[in-house]
Amino acid sequence: MSNKKILVLPGDGIGNEVMAEVLKIIDWLSKTRSMSFDISERLVGGTAYDKEGDSISDETMQEALDADAVLFGAVGGPQWDNVEREKRPEAALLRLRKELDLFANLRPAVVFDALAEASPLKLNLVKGLDILILRELTSGVYFGQPRGIEEYEPGKQKALDTQIYFDYEIDRIARVAFDLAKKRNNKVTSVEKANVMETGVLWRQVVKKTHEDYSDITLENMLADNCAMQLVRNPKQFDVLVTDNLFGDLLSDCAAMLTGSLGMLPSASLGAEIDGKRNGLFEPVHGSAPDIAGENKANPIATILSFAMMLRYNLNQQDLAKSLEDVIQKVLNEGFRTADLYSSDDQTLVSCSKMGDLILERL
Ligand code: IPM
Ligand code: MG
Numbered sequence: 001m002s003n004k005k006i007l008v009l010p011g012d013g014i015g016n017e018v019m020a021e022v023l024k025i026i027d028w029l030s031k032t033r034s035m036s037f038d039i040s041e042r043l044v045g046g047t048a049y050d051k052e053g054d055s056i057s058d059e060t061m062q063e064a065l066d067a068d069a070v071l072f073g074a075v076g077g078p079q080w081d082n083v084e085r086e087k088r089p090e091a092a093l094l095r096l097r098k099e100l101d102l103f104a105n106l107r108p109a110v111v112f113d114a115l116a117e118a119s120p121l122k123l124n125l126v127k128g129l130d131i132l133i134l135r136e137l138t139s140g141v142y143f144g145q146p147r148g149i150e151e152y153e154p155g156k157q158k159a160l161d162t163q164i165y166f167d168y169e170i171d172r173i174a175r176v177a178f179d180l181a182k183k184r185n186n187k188v189t190s191v192e193k194a195n196v197m198e199t200g201v202l203w204r205q206v207v208k209k210t211h212e213d214y215s216d217i218t219l220e221n222m223l224a225d226n227c228a229m230q231l232v233r234n235p236k237q238f239d240v241l242v243t244d245n246l247f248g249d250l251l252s253d254c255a256a257m258l259t260g261s262l263g264m265l266p267s268a269s270l271g272a273e274i275d276g277k278r279n280g281l282f283e284p285v286h287g288s289a290p291d292i293a294g295e296n297k298a299n300p301i302a303t304i305l306s307f308a309m310m311l312r313y314n315l316n317q318q319d320l321a322k323s324l325e326d327v328i329q330k331v332l333n334e335g336f337r338t339a340d341l342y343s344s345d346d347q348t349l350v351s352c353s354k355m356g357d358l359i360l361e362r363l
Contacts, residue, residue, distance in 0.1 A: 003036045004315055007067040009044040009060070013288025014298035015073025017186045017199065021300035021356030022071065022307045025324075028360055045075025045089035045288070047243035056092035064096055069314045071307060077290040091173045097137050100279040102269035103169065104176045105248065106309070107285060109255040109265065114332040115341060118260035126258055131238040132180060133255050135248025136173045137269055139165055140199070142245045165244065166200045170206040172272065177242035178214040187218045187239035189214060191247055203244065224251070232257055235270040252285070262286045263299030263340045266306035268313050280314040282306040299338040301328055304359060327362045331355070
């Protein structure tokens, strides 16, 4: 395999600690397997704002465009709450998504057997749960124009956001959903509000049309409010759930909580495949957890699983991805837990770096 260029953006808070554990694994892979990586590391988020004046600099953005994949930690923290919106830590993430055209956001919600008890839902509802939320990530109300806050009369204001979807944007995310379902349990639930929103009506129409190319996949349409309810009522009815940017934001948080362990959930944001290359950004679902930053207490598993997603979806290393995931299962089955997962004294409480070491030892 040729050198893969990976841009590492640890970000703020616990981002650095969790990313350090992935870097150990990358280092080991390049020493023991015939894999070589070109790693460069840059600032992003509030840390970048403090040192470089923006949450992502143009140079960093350019490196991201040139890289084969971006590994992202987490951004944000209370000290940047009052920074103007365009320079806030989150703005870096939105810029990366948009400029890399990462329209397909994969958010698996998987309940590991060893952790099923940690779910706030009853065990029988979540045991063995494995669903995949596919969120459209580069359009909809997050990016729609016009938007803004204006004065409509002296001293009075109005705010405007625009929810907009083009047919081709719906078609391409639907195709990703059907392709993913093929490799899973052949079912896609498409979620919108066609009863209220024009974008919902078009969404449903286009998904139906795209589905004609996938006769072996079952397609179901669901209204977003009902979907929120079904996710907690009977989550195992879902396989791949595809939805727009805003509903995907909400429903993926809901699905994440089903697993009871936010520190375990990875995500991948993918672009279209162009000349055999596909942009990808891989990040844990959890945030920067400023309250425990620097204490070596964070759970590195979500970030390591995000790296596994990178191996699977960007570097075509399915076997390696699988063995990394299996090793994580193993470490959990052996009873090792970081603080966020620790629940009884028959388990062994370990630090962030120790968890990374245990995983590496078993690889
Ligand atoms: C997410 C986050 C982001 C979003 C924020 C940080 C901008 O909530 O990735 O789900 O709203 O997309
Ligand atoms: Mg969110």
